[in-house]
Amino acid sequence: MLIRIVKMSFEPSKIQEFLMNFDANKRQIRAFEGCEFLELYRDKNNKDLFFTYSYWQTEADLEHYRHSELFKKVWSKTKPLFNAKPEAWSVNRLHSLN
Template identity: 70%
Template sequence: MLVRIVKMGFAPENIDTFLNNFEENKLRIRGFEGCELLELYRGKDNTNQFFTYSYWQNEQALENYRNSELFKGVWAKTKILFNEKPEAWSVDKEWSSV
């Protein structure tokens, strides 16, 4: 299983816009073929930072999403809200107690 972690920072005045966009699209992203899990986290110490964790069946499933119209639309509305450069990691899930 491939896990995609994305760290994003937003200006305070853009957070509601980001959260509304996420709310509108979260079920569509989660329902995308190959997506097993989608979670959104908010920083405790820096509440302007958010993290998405998504689980994908494999790298091809993630690439299919990244090349989709869904991703392009969501990302276009998200990237204009950043106040810092986003960071992303793809990692393999080695173990979980869940």
């Protein structure tokens, strides 16, 4: 399994637009082949800062999504809303405690 973490910072006046776009597409992203989990987080102190966490069966599944029409549609509406360059990491889980 591959975990993808994306850090995004938005112009304050554009946050509602981002949230509406995420809400409109979150089920399609989650239902995309290979996606097993999707969450959106907001920083408690910096309200402009958001993170997505998604779990993918394989790196190929993530790459397939990143080259899909769905991603292009979502990203084309998200990218102009940033106030800083987004950052992304693909990580492997080493330990998990329940």
